[in-house]
Amino acid sequence: MTRKLPIIAVATAPGKAGVGVIRISGQNLNAITAALFQKKLAPRQANLLTLRDAAGQVIDQLIAIHFVAPASFTGEDVLELQCHGGPQLLELVMKRCLELGKDEGLVIAEPGEFTLRAYLNNKIDLAQAEAIADLIDAQSEAAVRGAARSLQGEFSNDINDLIEEITQLRILVESTLDFPEEEIEFLESAQARQRLSAVKAKLQALREGAKQGKILRDGVQLVLAGAPNVGKSSLLNRLAGEEVAIVTPIAGTTRDRVKESISIEGVPMHIIDTAGLRETADVVEAKGIERSWDAIRLADLVIFLSDTHSNQGQDDLKEQILAALPSKCPVLEVLNKADLLDQSSKAELKDTLLISAKTGDGIEALKQKILEIVGWGGPQEGAIVARRRHLDCLERAAEHIAKSEEFAANGNNSLELFAEELSLAQGRLGEITGKLLPDDLLGKIFSQFCIGK
Numbered sequence: 315m316t317r318k319l320p321i322i323a324v325a326t327a328p329g330k331a332g333v334g335v336i337r338i339s340g341q342n343l344n345a346i347t348a349a350l351f352q353k354k355l356a357p358r359q360a361n362l363l364t365l366r367d368a369a370g371q372v373i374d375q376l377i378a379i380h381f382v383a384p385a386s387f388t389g390e391d392v393l394e395l396q397c398h399g400g401p402q403l404l405e406l407v408m409k410r411c412l413e414l415g416k417d418e419g420l421v422i423a424e425p426g427e428f429t430l431r432a433y434l435n436n437k438i439d440l441a442q443a444e445a446i447a448d449l450i451d452a453q454s455e456a457a458v459r460g461a462a463r464s465l466q467g468e469f470s471n472d473i474n475d476l477i478e479e480i481t482q483l484r485i486l487v488e489s490t491l492d493f494p495e496e497e498i499e500f501l502e503s504a505q506a507r508q509r510l511s512a513v514k515a516k517l518q519a520l521r522e523g524a525k526q527g528k529i530l531r532d533g534v535q536l537v538l539a540g541a542p543n544v545g546k547s548s549l550l551n552r553l554a555g556e557e558v559a560i561v562t563p564i565a566g567t568t569r570d571r572v573k574e575s576i577s578i579e580g581v582p583m584h585i586i587d588t589a590g591l592r593e594t595a596d597v598v599e600a601k602g603i604e605r606s607w608d609a610i611r612l613a614d615l616v617i618f619l620s621d622t623h624s625n626q627g628q629d630d631l632k633e634q635i636l637a638a639l640p641s642k643c644p645v646l647e648v649l650n651k652a653d654l655l656d657q658s659s660k661a662e663l664k665d666t667l668l669i670s671a672k673t674g675d676g677i678e679a680l681k682q683k684i685l686e687i688v689g690w691g692g693p694q695e696g697a698i699v700a701r702r703r704h705l706d707c708l709e710r711a712a713e714h715i716a717k718s719e720e721f722a723a724n725g726n727n728s729l730e731l732f733a734e735e736l737s738l739a740q741g742r743l744g745e746i747t748g749k750l751l752p753d754d755l756l757g758k759i760f761s762q763f764c765i766g767k
C-alpha cells in the first residue's frame with residue numbers, strides 16, 4: 315500500500331460533465347509535465363495548454379495546475395488537469411499520460427491512494443482522512459457539516475488534547491516509579507486521582523459526541539417486526555409518507571423485505587419492513603420469514619409491533635426475537651390500531667406506546683421515542699461525524715482508564731499497573747488519529763475509498 319511510484323486517476327465522478335479532473339501525484343513531476351506539455355509549469359498557476367497524441371493530434375485543450383511538494387493535497391508534487399468532462403475524452407487523456415509517464419513509472423492509483431499519501435506525508439491524520447470519505451458520502455446537511463469539522467481537525471484535536479493530558483499524568487507517575495521512596499505521597503501530591511477524573515470526564519464527553527457522530531454518519535437500521543397483519547407495512551408507509559409497501563387485510567402480505575430511508579430530525583433512518591413472523595407451510599412466505607430474521611439480527615433497533623386485537627402468541631414471539639438479537643440491540647414494543655380501541659381500553663393501556671398507522675395517532679411520539687432510544691441528543695453545535703472504529707477505540711480507552719482508576723484506588727503498591735493502564739488507554743486513542751496502528755488497518759480503511767480520492 316505504500317508504493318512510491320507516481321499515480322494517476324480521474325478525480326471527478328464518472329459520466330458526462332462540463333469539466334473532468336485528472337490528478338497525478340508523485341515525488342517529482344517535472345519530467346512528466348515536460349513530456350506532456352514540453353515545458354515546466356510555474357507552481358500553482360492555471361495554465362491553458364494543449365495536450366496532443368503521439369501523432370500530434372489535439373486530444374484536449376485543458377487547464378493544468380502544478381502544486382509543488384510539499385504544498386499539495388498529498389504532500390508530493392501534484393499535477394491537476396482540468397479537462398472537458400467526457401468519459402471517452404478522459405480515457406484518452408489518461409492513456410496519453412500513462413504513455414508519456416511510463417519512464418517515470420506512472421501507474422493508475424488504487425482507491426484512496428491520494429488520501430493515503432496525504433496521511434503518510436503528515437498532511438492529515440487518520441481521522442481526517444476518514445472524514446474526507448465521510449464528507450463525500452454524507453447523506454444529510456448535518457453529516458456534511460460534521461464531516462467538515464472532523465476534516466478541519468476538531469475531533470483529532472480533542473483526541474490529541476486528551477492524549478497530552480494522559481501523557482502528563484504518565485510522566486508524573488513514571489518519574490515517581492524511579493524514586494520509590496516518593497511513591498507514598500505521589501497520589502496525593504500529584505493530585506493523580508483528580509487528574510484522572512478529569513481525563514475520564516473528557517473521555518466520556520468524547521464518547522458521547524462520537525456516538526452522536528456515528529448516528530449522523532451511518533443512521534440507524536430500524537427493523538419493523540411482528541406477527542402477520544399487525545400493520546408493519548402500514549407503519550412503514552406512514553413513516554415514509556408514501557405507499558412504499560403493499561398493505562392488505564390478508565395475513566402474510568409482505569414476503570420480501572421492503573426498505574425505505576427517511577430522516578427523523580436529520581437522523582437517517584433505514585427502515586426495513588419484514589414478513590410477519592409465523593409458522594407457515596408456504597415456501598415463499600417461509601423464505602421471506604427467514605429474511606425477516608436476518609434483518610432482525612442486523613438491526614440497531616427493532617420495533618416489535620403488535621395490534622390491539624390479536625394478542626395471542628405475542629409473548630412467545632417477543633421472546634424469540636429477544637433471543638435472536640445481539641444483546642445490545644434495543645427492542646421497542648409498540649401497539650398498533652389504537653383507533654379500534656374505546657376510551658376505557660385506551661386508558662388501561664396508558665403505559666403502552668399506542669399508535670394508529672391508519673390515522674397517524676401516536677406517530678410523532680413514536681418518532682421521539684426512537685430518537686431517544688438510539689441516543690440522539692438533538693442537533694448539536696460542533697457535532698462531528700464518527701465511525702464504529704472510533705467508538706471501539708474510545709470504549710477500549712475508557713476500559714483502561716477505569717482499570718487505572720481501580721489501581722489508583724488501591725494505593726501506591728499499584729502505581730506501576732496504574733501507569734501501564736494509562737499507557738494502554740493512550741495507545742487506543744492514538745489508533746484513532748493513526749499515531750499507533752495495527753498493521754492491517756491502513757489497507758482496510760483506504761480500500762473503502764472511491765478511486766481518484
Ligand SMILES: Nc1nc2c(ncn2[C@@H]2O[C@H](COP(=O)(O)OP(=O)(O)OP(=O)(O)O)[C@@H](O)[C@H]2O)c(=O)[nH]1
Nearest residue numbers: 542543544545546547548563566567568590671672
Ligand atoms: N384499523 C386499523 N387498521 C390498520 C391499522 N394499521 C394497519 N391496519 C390494517 O391491518 C391490515 C394489515 O396491515 P399491514 O400493514 O398489511 O400489516 P403487516 O403487519 O404488514 O402484515 P403482513 O405483511 O401480512 O405481515 C390492513 O388491512 C391494514 O389496513 C391501524 O392503525 N388501524
Ligand SMILES: [Mg+2]
Nearest residue numbers: 546547567568
Ligand atoms: Mg406487511
